[in-house]
Amino acid sequence: MNRTNRARLDIRSVDEITGSRRLRRMRKADWSRRLVQENRLSVDDLIWPIFLTEGEGREEPIAAMPGIFRYSVDLLPKQAERAARLGIPAIATFPNIDMAKRDTTGSAILDPDNLINRATRAIKEAVPEIGVITDVALDPFTDHGHDGILRDGIILNDETVEQIAEAAVLQAAAGADIIAPSDMMDGRVGAIRDALDAAGFQHVAIMSYATKFASAFYGPYREAVGTGGLLKGDKKTYYIDPANTDEALRETEQDLSEGADMVMVKPGLPYLDIVRRIKDTFAVPTFAYQVSGEYAMIKAAAANGWIDGESAMMESLTAFKRAGCDGVLTYFAPQAAERLRS
Numbered sequence: 031m032n033r034t035n036r037a038r039l040d041i042r043s044v045d046e047i048t049g050s051r052r053l054r055r056m057r058k059a060d061w062s063r064r065l066v067q068e069n070r071l072s073v074d075d076l077i078w079p080i081f082l083t084e085g086e087g088r089e090e091p092i093a094a095m096p097g098i099f100r101y102s103v104d105l106l107p108k109q110a111e112r113a114a115r116l117g118i119p120a121i122a123t124f125p126n127i128d129m130a131k132r133d134t135t136g137s138a139i140l141d142p143d144n145l146i147n148r149a150t151r152a153i154k155e156a157v158p159e160i161g162v163i164t165d166v167a168l169d170p171f172t173d174h175g176h177d178g179i180l181r182d183g184i185i186l187n188d189e190t191v192e193q194i195a196e197a198a199v200l201q202a203a204a205g206a207d208i209i210a211p212s213d214m215m216d217g218r219v220g221a222i223r224d225a226l227d228a229a230g231f232q233h234v235a236i237m238s239y240a241t242k243f244a245s246a247f248y249g250p251y252r253e254a255v256g257t258g259g260l261l262k263g264d265k266k267t268y269y270i271d272p273a274n275t276d277e278a279l280r281e282t283e284q285d286l287s288e289g290a291d292m293v294m295v296k297p298g299l300p301y302l303d304i305v306r307r308i309k310d311t312f313a314v315p316t317f318a319y320q321v322s323g324e325y326a327m328i329k330a331a332a333a334n335g336w337i338d339g340e341s342a343m344m345e346s347l348t349a350f351k352r353a354g355c356d357g358v359l360t361y362f363a364p365q366a367a368e369r370l371r372s
């Protein structure tokens with residue numbers, strides 16, 4: 031708009047309006063933008079969730095997660111070496127076990143040689159310096175896809191807690207550095223802490239999925255671990271209502287009081303307000319899980335040419351840092367690490 035138009039519209043000059051403050055000054059060049067950048071993503075912030083499958087020499091693509099595969103145990107060392115080379119601090123494992131091994135109580139979680147425990151041993155043997163985070167929940171082991179023991183239509187809390195505490199000890203014995211309960215049963219963090227300590231695993235940490243929401247964004251994960259077709263009903267009786275934030279704080283406080291060393295918010299991007307409240311309230315190591323559906327959305331839009339996938343990936347990961355995350359579980363971990371190193 032030229033001077034004459036402005037006069038006609040009776041608008042003050044921009045310097046009068048802003049009091050001569052011009053926020054664009056620092057945005058004018060790459061060097062000044064870098065200088066004032068407040069949050070920076072680094073490879074040290076990345077945790078790589080990987081899917082496991084039985085058998086040998088298997089690298090199975092997951093349709094709803096382009097670029098992501100399930101790996102058989104023999105192929106894990108190569109993936110762990112790749113992660114270590116990129117500087118990724120830790121891997122989180124998620125098993126897709128044989129359907130024949132799944133039952134109503136998820137009993138295969140108590141097999142010391144189950145897929146998740148064999149995977150931990152293989153990774154630790156090949157790359158001892160990388161952190162291994164094992165998810166402890168019944169859903170990949172049950173024939174109904176729920177995270178707990180199902181009886182008469184009810185997910186039994188206390189029986190489930192006992193079983194996952196026992197499973198956590200087996201995971202620690204296999205070499206897991208961090209146990210990550212993702213089931214949302216009440217009291218599981220305290221029970222796992224007690225069980226680990228009693229078994230001499232005082233040094234094994236707990237990252238609790240403190241605030242896990244009953245979300246629609248887990249769809250592709252359920253395909254990846256084979257629970258999608260199995261799940262009867264929904265998980266609303268144990269995951270948090272996506273409408274709630276005070277409840278998320280109470281869950282976090284509870285898990286911390288029971289002994290959680292780190293807490294996680296899941297899903298990620300739609301729940302950054304929860305991350306910020308947790309970080310501001312408790313000042314503890316806080317993580318978020320950029321879940322399968324979030325990954326799929328970015329990949330799908332990028333594949334259609336609707337967004338620039340690489341930029342959206344980096345922007346979304348930076349948003350986690352801005353919200354207060356110390357780190358992010360993301361399927362983009364290797365790709366983001368490569369990008370950060372180049």
Ligand code: PBG
Pocket residue numbers: 165167168169177212213247248249250251252257265320321322323
């Ligand atoms: C369940 C579990 C879920 C995910 C990991 N462990 C959710 C679910 O199936 O209900 C989701 C991970 C993702 O979507 O990337 N214990």
